Amino acid sequence: xxxxxxxxxxxxxxxxxxxxxxxxxxxxxxxxxxxxxxxxxxxxxxxxxxxxxxxxxxxxxxxxxxxxxxxxxxxxxxxxxxxxxxxxxxxxxxxxxxxxxxxxxxxxxxxxxxxxxxxxx
Amino acid sequence: xxxxxxxxxxxxxxxxxxxxxxxxxxxxxxxxxxxxxxxxxxxxxxxxxxxxxxxxxxxxxxxxxxxxxxxxxxxxxxxxxxxxxxxxxxxxxxxxxxxxxxxxxxx
Numbered sequence: 001x002x003x004x005x006x007x008x009x010x011x012x013x014x015x016x017x018x019x020x021x022x023x024x025x026x027x028x029x030x031x032x033x034x035x036x037x038x039x040x041x042x043x044x045x046x047x048x049x050x051x052x053x054x055x056x057x058x059x060x061x062x063x064x065x066x067x068x069x070x071x072x073x074x075x076x077x078x079x080x081x082x083x084x085x086x087x088x089x090x091x092x093x094x095x096x097x098x099x100x101x102x103x104x105x106x107x108x109x110x111x112x113x114x115x116x117x118x119x120x121x
Numbered sequence: 122x123x124x125x126x127x128x129x130x131x132x133x134x135x136x137x138x139x140x141x142x143x144x145x146x147x148x149x150x151x152x153x154x155x156x157x158x159x160x161x162x163x164x165x166x167x168x169x170x171x172x173x174x175x176x177x178x179x180x181x182x183x184x185x186x187x188x189x190x191x192x193x194x195x196x197x198x199x200x201x202x203x204x205x206x207x208x209x210x211x212x213x214x215x216x217x218x219x220x221x222x223x224x225x226x227x228x
Contacts, residue, residue: 035217037163045155045163045206047217058215094162101175106210106217107153107168114162 002026002110004095009115016085020115022078022095030073033098033105036080039114040091048093051078052105063089085119092116122146122211124220131226138194140223142207145188152190153208154183156201157222163206167192197227 008020022034036048049069050058057069068081078095093115096108124144132138142152154167166177170185180195190209194201207220 037219044204044222045157045208045219047208047219050215050217052215056215060216096163099165099168099174102168102172104151104169106151106208106214107165107174108155108163109165109168109174111162111164 002097004097004110004112006093006095006112006115009093009117011118011120012085013121014085014087014119016119017081017083018085018117020080020082020093020095020117022080022112024076024078024097027097027100027110029071029076029078032100034071034078035096035098035108036069036078037094037096037108038089038091038117039094040088043091046091049080082117085117087119090117090119122216122218124207124209124218126205126207126220126223128221129224129226131228132197134199134227135196138197138201138225138227140192140194140205140207140225142190142192142220143188144190144207144209144218144220146209146212147185147188147190149212150209150214152183152185154190154192155206155208155219156203157206158203194225197225199227201225202227 097110099109155163157163167183
């Protein structure tokens, strides 16, 4: 079964760090377009970062310079290292894979249940 | 780069619901539509402007013309109550963006 599961969320003080993990099964992370998407409490979806085929990485302006996306091919796992966390980074963080059905990347059809990050003093 | 959606749409069961999404890059980039029910992860329902993902009911359809994409639910059901998000990419095709979401009420 194709699935992803996030972990690593928790409570952290402003200015602190967290590393989120996204463990994949049923497909290969290194051969896929992978994304992190977050959702603040009661708010909409926000694309955070992408790690695409060939190792290209992309970030939303709101996290650029603070977050780093990476992967471990042996563990088939993607990560999001989050530094200098702010209160506004609070939310549920989803890992999502781009669909392999589509002719072009852009639609995410495999989502994890999410992991909650709370930034508060 | 932004995608703009109405905050809410309300219809009675069996009626047609239409949710719009506007954005400057839509004439050149595909639109995608997600359904998110309360407390759950989003589900991709439409990709590449108008293609329905396998397993999605036929009452879900979509189109895109110029800077406007539209999701149509023909004969909306109570179980279709959810937040719907459009998504696309920036002009470079690498940064993804979501619309603000539309809460669909069916009652």
